[in-house]
Amino acid sequence: MDKIISKEEVSSIFKDGMSVMAGGFMGVGTPQGLVSAILEAEVKDITLIVNDTAFIESGVGPLISNGRVKKVIASHIGTNPETGRQMLAGELDVELVPQGTLAERVRAGGSGLGGVLTPTGVGTVVEEGKEKITVDGREFLLEKPLRAEVALLKAYKADKAGNLIYHRSARNFNPLMALAADLVIVQVEQVVEIGEIDPDEVMTPGILVDKIFVQGGCC
Amino acid sequence: MVSTQLNSKQIIAARVAKEMKDGDVVNLGIGLPTMVPSFLPPSVNVILQSENGYIGLGPLDGEVDPDLVNAGGQPASILPGGAFFDSLFSFELIRGGHVDVTVLGGLEVDAEGNLANWMVPGKMVPGMGGAMDLVTGAKKVIVAMEHTAKNGSSKILEQCRLPLTGKGVVDLIVTELAVFRVTDEGLVLEELQDGIDLKTVQEKTEASFKINQAILEN
Numbered sequence: 001m002d003k004i005i006s007k008e009e010v011s012s013i014f015k016d017g018m019s020v021m022a023g024g025f026m027g028v029g030t031p032q033g034l035v036s037a038i039l040e041a042e043v044k045d046i047t048l049i050v051n052d053t054a055f056i057e058s059g060v061g062p063l064i065s066n067g068r069v070k071k072v073i074a075s076h077i078g079t080n081p082e083t084g085r086q087m088l089a090g091e092l093d094v095e096l097v098p099q100g101t102l103a104e105r106v107r108a109g110g111s112g113l114g115g116v117l118t119p120t121g122v123g124t125v126v127e128e129g130k131e132k133i134t135v136d137g138r139e140f141l142l143e144k145p146l147r148a149e150v151a152l153l154k155a156y157k158a159d160k161a162g163n164l165i166y167h168r169s170a171r172n173f174n175p176l177m178a179l180a181a182d183l184v185i186v187q188v189e190q191v192v193e194i195g196e197i198d199p200d201e202v203m204t205p206g207i208l209v210d211k212i213f214v215q216g217g218c219c
Numbered sequence: 220m221v222s223t224q225l226n227s228k229q230i231i232a233a234r235v236a237k238e239m240k241d242g243d244v245v246n247l248g249i250g251l252p253t254m255v256p257s258f259l260p261p262s263v264n265v266i267l268q269s270e271n272g273y274i275g276l277g278p279l280d281g282e283v284d285p286d287l288v289n290a291g292g293q294p295a296s297i298l299p300g301g302a303f304f305d306s307l308f309s310f311e312l313i314r315g316g317h318v319d320v321t322v323l324g325g326l327e328v329d330a331e332g333n334l335a336n337w338m339v340p341g342k343m344v345p346g347m348g349g350a351m352d353l354v355t356g357a358k359k360v361i362v363a364m365e366h367t368a369k370n371g372s373s374k375i376l377e378q379c380r381l382p383l384t385g386k387g388v389v390d391l392i393v394t395e396l397a398v399f400r401v402t403d404e405g406l407v408l409e410e411l412q413d414g415i416d417l418k419t420v421q422e423k424t425e426a427s428f429k430i431n432q433a434i435l436e437n
Contacts, residue, residue: 025271026292078345100310100352120355123386168286169271175305
C-alpha cells in the first residue's frame with residue numbers, strides 16, 4: 001500500500017467541521033506543511049486539539065489567525081494573542097486543559113480507556129463539571145478521552161511503511177496522537193525504503209500511520 | 220556585602236539555589252526560575268527536566284537546532300547523559316513524583332499553600348500549560364517571586380483571590396525580602412534576606428505568619 005501522498009491529496013481530505021489534532025510544542029514538532037494544506041483547503045469550523053496555539057504566523061497559529069477554528073482544546077494559548085482575542089470576543093471556544101491531563105486524555109482516546117483519574121486540577125476551576133472520585137482517601141478527577149477525525153504528525157524520518165523516528169524535542173505529543181485519530185497523516189523530512197530503519201529505533205510503528213507527506217517532495 | 224550588588228530577582232534565585240541538592244531532578248518555570256542554575260555551587264549538579272520532553276536540559280551551546288527548545292520555546296541544548304521522550308512520559312515523570320523540585324513564579328500565594336499563577340480573569344488567560352501538573356506532582360514546590368506586585372500590594376495573602384493553580388501545594392516561598400515555609404499551621408517566616416528587617420516584611424505581607432525563633436532572638 002502506497003502511503004505517500006501529495007499536498008493536493010492532503011488538502012482534499014479536510015472538511016468543514018472536522019476535528020483535528022496536531023503535534024507540536026510552540027510550533028516545534030508541528031507539521032507546518034500539513035497546516036498550510038488545511039489553509040489551502042479553505043475549510044472552517046475546525047475543532048483543534050493541540051498542546052498550544054503557538055504563534056500568529058507559525059505552528060498551528062495560522063489556523064486560528066485565519067479564522068478556521070471553532071473550538072480549541074489546549075493547555076496554553078498565551079503565545080498567540082489572536083487566540084485570546086477571539087476567545088474574549090466570543091468568536092472562539094477555548095477549553096484549557098493541564099498539559100499532563102491533555103496528554104493522558106489523548107492517550108485514553110488512543111488506547112481504549114474510558115478516561116483517566118488524575119489529581120491535577122483538584123481544588124481549581126479545572127474540576128468544574130467533572131466527576132470526582134476518591135481512591136484510598138485521595139481525590140481524583142475523571143478526565144475523559146480525546147480523539148479526532150484526523151491527526152497531523154511531524155516526524156524526522158519515515159520508511160515507506162510509515163515507521164517513524166522523531167528528532168529531539170520535536171517528539172512531544174506526536175506519538176500519542178498517532179493512536180488517537182481515525183486518519184493519521186505524518187509530515188516527514190525524509191523517507192527511506194522499508195528495512196532501512198532498525199526496528200529497535202522505531203518510535204511509532206507504521207501500522208498507525210495512514211499517509212506520509214514528504215516535505216519538499218518525494219522520490 | 221554581595222546582596223547589594225544583586226537585583227531582586229538575583230537575590231531570589233540565589234536563595235532558591237540553596238534548596239537544591241546534588242543529583243536533584245529539577246523543573247524550572249519560565250522567567251526568574253531559569254536564573255537559579257547560575258547560582259548553584261560547583262558541588263551541586265542538578266538534572267533539569269524540560270516539560271516538552273527531555274531531561275538534561277542545558278543552555279544553548281553552539282548552533283541552534285530548531286527541534287531543540289526549552290519549555291519557553293527558546294533554543295536550548297541537551298547535556299551528555301540526557302534523554303528525550305514524549306509528552307506523556309514527561310508528565311508521568313512530573314505527576315508521578317519523579318521530579319524532586321519545581322520552581323515557579325507566582326501572582327499570589329496564601330497561608331494554606333495555595334498558588335495562583337496562571338490567569339487573571341478577563342485580562343490575562345494564557346493557560347496553565349504544565350504548571351498544574353508540576354505543583355501537583357513535584358516532591359517540593361518552591362514559589363520564587365517578588366514580594367509585592369507592581370502597585371506595591373502584597374502577593375502573600377491570607378487567601379488567594381485569583382483562580383488557583385494548585386490547592387495546598389506550596390512548600391516554600393522565596394522573595395527578595397524573606398523565606399517562608401508553608402506548614403499545617405500556616406506560614407512560618409524562616410529567614411530574612413540580608414539587610415531586611417522584620418518590620419519591613421510584616422508591613423509588606425498581608426498573610427499572618429509565625430516567626431522562626433532564630434529571627435526573634437536575633
